[in-house]
Amino acid sequence: MIDLVQPLLNGERRALARMLTALENERPGYETALAALYPHTGRAWIVGITGAPGTGKSSLVSALAKAYRARGQTVAILAVDPTSPFTGGAILGDRIRMRDLAGDAGVFIRSMATRGSLGGLARATRDAIRVMDAAGFDRVLVETVGAGQSEIDIVRAAYTTIVIEAPGLGDDVQAIKAGILEIADVLAVNKADLSGADNTVRGLRAMLELGHPASRTELLQHHGQLMSVEPSANGHNAPLWMPPIVRTVATNGQGVDELLDAIEQHREHVLSAGLVELERAHIEIEIYERLRETLLLRFLQALPGDTLADMLRRVQAREIDPRGAVSELMGLVGNQAIG
Numbered sequence: 001m002i003d004l005v006q007p008l009l010n011g012e013r014r015a016l017a018r019m020l021t022a023l024e025n026e027r028p029g030y031e032t033a034l035a036a037l038y039p040h041t042g043r044a045w046i047v048g049i050t051g052a053p054g055t056g057k058s059s060l061v062s063a064l065a066k067a068y069r070a071r072g073q074t075v076a077i078l079a080v081d082p083t084s085p086f087t088g089g090a091i092l093g094d095r096i097r098m099r100d101l102a103g104d105a106g107v108f109i110r111s112m113a114t115r116g117s118l119g120g121l122a123r124a125t126r127d128a129i130r131v132m133d134a135a136g137f138d139r140v141l142v143e144t145v146g147a148g149q150s151e152i153d154i155v156r157a158a159y160t161t162i163v164i165e166a167p168g169l170g171d172d173v174q175a176i177k178a179g180i181l182e183i184a185d186v187l188a189v190n191k192a193d194l195s196g197a198d199n200t201v202r203g204l205r206a207m208l209e210l211g212h213p214a215s216r217t218e219l220l221q222h223h224g225q226l227m228s229v230e231p232s233a234n235g236h237n238a239p240l241w242m243p244p245i246v247r248t249v250a251t252n253g254q255g256v257d258e259l260l261d262a263i264e265q266h267r268e269h270v271l272s273a274g275l276v277e278l279e280r281a282h283i284e285i286e287i288y289e290r291l292r293e294t295l296l297l298r299f300l301q302a303l304p305g306d307t308l309a310d311m312l313r314r315v316q317a318r319e320i321d322p323r324g325a326v327s328e329l330m331g332l333v334g335n336q337a338i339g
Contacts, residue, residue, distance in 0.1 A: 001029035005036045037134040044133040048158030050144040055166040056190040059250035074106040076132035079143045167196035184243045186262045192247035
């Protein structure tokens with residue numbers, strides 16, 4: 001795997017594809033290669049695209065890629081598709097929807113199955129983003145699964161998060177449940193040529209005006225359009241970002257340039273506010289998650305024989321409750337799991 005590092009840094013697409021396959025399948029040596037690539041990351045701007053199924057995420061991602069290319073920027077696309085809980089397979093269909101980008105040397109498309117991971121991303125997504133970053137792409141577009149109300153992981157990986165809505169997919173309460181106010185840096189109402197688009201825009205705007213912290217006196221950190229709030233205790237105005245709402249029609253390119261401008265405006269805002277803190281927050285969350293995963297694996301490996309199966313039997317027989325089972329298992333393993 002280490003032999004792929006330099007060719008990848010030189011922009012060889014074959015080396016990039018092989019590296020992504022290696023990390024997704026956890027082939028021997030991939031961790032060493034990732035460590036060698038890490039110093040070359042931090043240059044690409046990562047844009048996350050999420051939303052419910054049927055909002056046109058893939059079509060809008062394809063349109064965004066074309067618009068970026070028209071501006072002379074290179075684009076890598078990472079499309080995450082769901083894995084069937086019954087067969088374990090996945091239909092990586094986003095490449096079909098993005099076939100118009102085929103043949104463009106400045107665009108690289110990779111589909112990735114979740115393999116059971118929740119939160120809208122695959123377990124290897126963060127590493128794949130870093131590999132694409134090291135490969136020299138200006139923008140990395142990450143399209144989530146599109147499950148609806150549980151896709152918050154993208155906020156922990158992207159610098160700008162776009163939430164896509166479409167007319168006819170639910171009322172204002174549904175939008176609140178999806179956590180739009182919390183995760184969106186930019187709101188895109190796609191399929192804006194359909195009836196009901198005006199109502200969708202009005203509903204989103206009303207929720208933003210109701211829920212945004214612009215009326216508070218204290219400084220609250222949020223991504224979005226620059227706003228002046230009431231003077232804080234130190235007498236300065238705190239700039240806040242109100243997520244803009246952009247109407248788009250991905251199939252004919254309507255509103256795509258406006259969406260691109262909104263992304264770039266948010267990028268400038270984040271850079272002016274300080275990207276270091278945002279990146280630090282992402283790294284901190286990732287380290288905690290990797291620690292939790294590693295410690296759990298070591299703990300299970302340290303359990304003697306059929307201990308876990310026996311404990312499951314005891315809990316099912318009502319001989320012990322789940323909380324007591326965990327305490328007993330911890331007592332059996334002790335410090336061995338983290339030694």
